[in-house]
Amino acid sequence: MPKQLLCKENLAWLGSAIVIFVVCSLLMNAGIINSYYQITLYNICINIILAVSLNLVIGICGQFSLGHAGFMCIGAYCAGIVTKMMPNFGGFMIGLLIGFVISAIVALIVSIPTLRLKGDYLAIATLGFAEIIRIVVQNMEITNGAAGLSGIPRLTTWPLLLAGVVISLIVVCNFTRSAPGRACLSIREDEIASEAMGINTTRYKVIAFVIGAILASMAGALFACNFYVINPTQFTFNRSIDILVMVVFGGMGSMTSSVIAAAAIGVLNMILQNFSDIRMIIYGLALVIIMIFKPSGLLGTREFSFKKLLNRRKEK
Amino acid sequence: MSQFLQQMINGLSLGSIYALIALGYTMVYGIIKLINFAHGDIYMLGAYVAFITTTYFGFSFFPAMIASMVVCGILGVIIERIAYKPLRHATRIAALITAIGVSYVLEYTTQYVMGSEVKTYPTLLSSATFTLGPVTVSMQQIYIFAITIFLMIALQLIIKKTKMGRAMRAVSVDEDAAKLMGINVDTTISFTFLLGSSLAGVAGILVGIYYNSIDPLMGMVPGLKAFIAAVFGGIGSVPGAMIGGLFIGIAETMVVAYGSSLYRDAIVYLILILILIIKPDGLLGKNQREKV
Amino acid sequence: MEPILQVKNLTKNFGGLCAVSNVSMKINPGELIGLIGPNGAGKTTLFNLLTGVYEPSSGLIEFDNDGKKVQLGGLKPYKITAYGIARTFQNIRLFKTMTVLENVKVAMHKNIRYGTLAAIFRLPSYYSEEQWVEEKACELLKEVGLYGKRNEQATNLPYGEQRRLEIARALAIQPKILFLDEPAAGMNPQETAQLTDLIHRIRDKYNLTIILIEHDMSLVMKICERIYVLDYGKLIADGNPEEIRNNEFVIKAYLGEEI
CATH class of the missing domain: 3.40.50.300 (P-loop containing nucleotide triphosphate hydrolases)
Incomplete structure (x- = not known):
């Protein structure tokens, strides 16, 4: 193992993950986080994975995808079908892996033709693909059609969920701070210049898209094994917009803000649970207002970093 | 064969409605390069305005249609002024996100005010049918054809022959140059929204009659299909939107008649993806490329 | 010849x-x-x-x-x-919100020998290559006199320096x-x-x-x-x-x- 992995900032991140894990576990055991709050907590974690993975595609690579729900749908159904046959941790893992493979293949098929398109055309094409995925799921036997799957064993546990969040954050952050990540950023900034600098732009767009799809399918698997029931109407265009709202609220390109936005919206959803119409109106208005007054999102592209924090203390 | 002809007739009437909505998309995209996601919801509101005026105020068909046109037209202008105007020079993605936001506001405000349940549309036109050889045409379909054809001719005349139409074409080619030639760009864009939105209002009442029921989320899917129709025909092109609308309507009807109704939406998305891959500029669209 | x-x-x-x-x-x-x-x-x-x-x-x-x-x-x-074969652009096309150093690093892409998986799992090749990239990019920035501004956003540079950064970025291709x-x-x-x-x-x-x-x-x-x-x-x-x-x-x- 390279010694750089054991630097102070990585240890600080590891430490904070352990603290969050222990504190939440204790609070759950003590009943302070009751089953009602627990649903919110679990939802927030799933949404963090979705928001971070979509942010990779939109915020880092600059490719505007409106089809994220489609990949979540694939992950959810793969996990749901396998765990119904094998209701244990092994089954979950197999379902998860099958979901990875299928969503990666579908993402490849979707991305190679559509990623040639620019901006808003791409958005509509990905939306179309996600809807096709949903319609296919709705018409298959193994997925039990429009009725969906019920009685999925509840295998999503707190450690598993937190592991999912940590893994997706590590994957996306490590990717961003590397040569392939820089290639993606340069595509976002100026595609023609990027290609002139020797970057195979299609290749890196596809890579970002596939990583995003795999992480979304992980979120889908955790989702399916948490809520017992899944059906195609849970994975419509509206779900993609929900994820988009989190990415846009926080700030495109910043993972810190996606995490915060997912948490804030999770809490907001809980508070406004009985006013679902008003909630949607607020979301709509918020999208408009943010785009007009602060299009970079509430936090912009700023990232929280232990490295900067530690360096600042050293300077003092 | 007679079944095929019958399906053609049905497809054409559905397609006419799509074409009316598609015109709004294509005009707005042509002039400010925005996919006006909220356009489908304008059409939903058109259906609701006609529903309210006929049910509560006893309007007959044509006054109700005019009312929808006026309300939708004004609403379109207000939306443009409040939500889109500040973003005219922002990225297209920012504008698209705003449009999605506006769409949410319209849908869920309607749902909040009118309730989420499906409402049955009053009978506004006689349900008489005519048999012409092997096919049956209903009075409703005749109205749909007649109104659509009339509006499209009127629209073509406005765009080609009037001063405002010339201004619209000028702004869509080059906003800055148009401004320098003394064209009031803001007014021209507002006028474009007025035209597009009032056509959507007409589409709203026609679809209410055609399907006999309306609900607050009815705008999303037909809105998307109409957008696809606009892309198919070549976005920015008015005749393209008409051809695209009719094509999508016929394709959808044929899939339902000869395939499975379960795939009626999938076929439309498939058409979209195929056209984007094969000819992204659409049938009648112009090729545009970035200057390096 | x-x-x-x-x-x-x-x-x-x-x-x-x-x-x-x-x-x-x-x-x-x-x-x-x-x-x-x-x-x-x-x-x-x-x-x-x-x-x-x-x-x-x-x-x-x-x-x-x-x-x-x-x-x-x-x-x-x-x-x-x-x-x-490298080029610069008439209407400057830098990666605006990336730093000066990152702009140069992007252009070194074809000479970097580690892939996406090595990046995600932080394999040893990632660290050794990134170190080399950093050194080489800094060297090029010194060449055009922009080393002192390596952590600034490209878009914040004055016009003449943006043109020089474009040249440094083109040189990073090793043309x-x-x-x-x-x-x-x-x-x-x-x-x-x-x-x-x-x-x-x-x-x-x-x-x-x-x-x-x-x-x-x-x-x-x-x-x-x-x-x-x-x-x-x-x-x-x-x-x-x-x-x-x-x-x-x-x-x-x-x-x-x-x-």
């Missing part, structure tokens, strides 16, 4: 407009070539053809890749870049041929003088063949060894600065016919 780049009867039509018409050029290794012509003569279009942004309508672009002839016409820009599209545009005389030095210095240090488009005639006449002149998409003259200065076609193209 074998030419490093040979252009044969290159033509590009946009609809009815013939932007580049039947252009042939021979460029020898190590030459410093100027490409001049009135506005709209097709100079940038020619660059775009040579760097793959546009596909030629007809004609050949032959590149001598260490003794092996390669056809560049119709290749994707990133493939052409991989042969060691054999460098295309400079109006490198002195918008510079004051002092900056232009610095640029002249820089161009001479990098050519000698990195064994470059340089082709530049420029409207600043004093710069072109001073540094270019050979000049091609384009007018209405056609090559109307080539030769050394002295010949070009006295060429009647060139004078006509710039000043118009005498009446």
